Amino acid sequence: MKVLIVNGSPRIQKNSYNIARYIAGIMEKNGVDHEIIDVVKLDMTPCIGCGVCSRTGVCFKNDESTSTVKKFDPSDATIVVSPIYFNSISGQLKMFIDRFQSLYASKYDLKKPAIDRSKKRFGAFIAVGGSKGYEDQFTSAELIMDLYFKVINTRFIEKLRIPDSDRVNAWEDKATLDEVERISLRIIEEMKKVKQQG
Numbered sequence: 001m002k003v004l005i006v007n008g009s010p011r012i013q014k015n016s017y018n019i020a021r022y023i024a025g026i027m028e029k030n031g032v033d034h035e036i037i038d039v040v041k042l043d044m045t046p047c048i049g050c051g052v053c054s055r056t057g058v059c060f061k062n063d064e065s066t067s068t069v070k071k072f073d074p075s076d077a078t079i080v081v082s083p084i085y086f087n088s089i090s091g092q093l094k095m096f097i098d099r100f101q102s103l104y105a106s107k108y109d110l111k112k113p114a115i116d117r118s119k120k121r122f123g124a125f126i127a128v129g130g131s132k133g134y135e136d137q138f139t140s141a142e143l144i145m146d147l148y149f150k151v152i153n154t155r156f157i158e159k160l161r162i163p164d165s166d167r168v169n170a171w172e173d174k175a176t177l178d179e180v181e182r183i184s185l186r187i188i189e190e191m192k193k194v195k196q197q198g
């Protein structure tokens with residue numbers, strides 16, 4: 001059982017960064033294999049929409065994004081944590097997600113999926129917005145994640161909206177951490193059920 005924890009924030013030791021590490025700690029405690037992907041550390045360039053992947057199923061770029069995309073097929077769950085930037089996910093995370101277009105192309109253009117579509121994977125999205133809660137603060141980000149999880153054949157089962165993070169440190173807020181723990185434990189439970197079913 002392997003969980004990928006994707007941190008979309010470029011900031012070290014702030015909200016998304018610390019929540020990603022908190023989740024990693026829960027996985028560790030429960031003996032679940034996990035990996036944190038700090039997208040800001042990846043040596044990657046943006047998708048240029050060249051269409052090569054629509055003909056080959058893979059990205060022609062040989063950077064860290066191409067190798068990281070390959071980690072999602074064998075994974076059992078993905079938890080994405082991102083700041084809200086201009087009502088959306090961070091630019092760094094969006095750039096990373098766009099590079100999954102090769103998976104989309106392999107499935108829908110080439111009909112030769114580069115990901116096992118029958119495997120049961122589980123996904124959660126945790127979003128951190130600096131402002132006090134307002135209408136549609138998280139709407140765009142969640143729409144992106146909805147499509148992203150579909151592309152990586154992952155059931156989007158949990159989401160958490162954390163507003164007001166410029167005032168309250170999410171990693172020091174007990175109610176927030178309890179919710180992050182609940183989500184992490186649910187992901188573990190769902191993975192275990194699949195394993196037991198064989």
Ligand SMILES: Cc1cc2nc3c(=O)[nH]c(=O)nc-3n(C[C@H](O)[C@H](O)[C@H](O)COP(=O)(O)O)c2cc1C
Nearest residue numbers: 009011014015016083084085086087129130131165
């Ligand atoms: C470029 C930029 C745009 C932002 N846009 C929004 C926004 O639209 N809504 C919001 O609630 N917070 C916004 N924020 C605040 C961040 O969501 C907030 O600082 C968050 O805690 C950052 O996540 P991090 O602590 O994990 O880095 C923005 C911050 C930056 C730098």
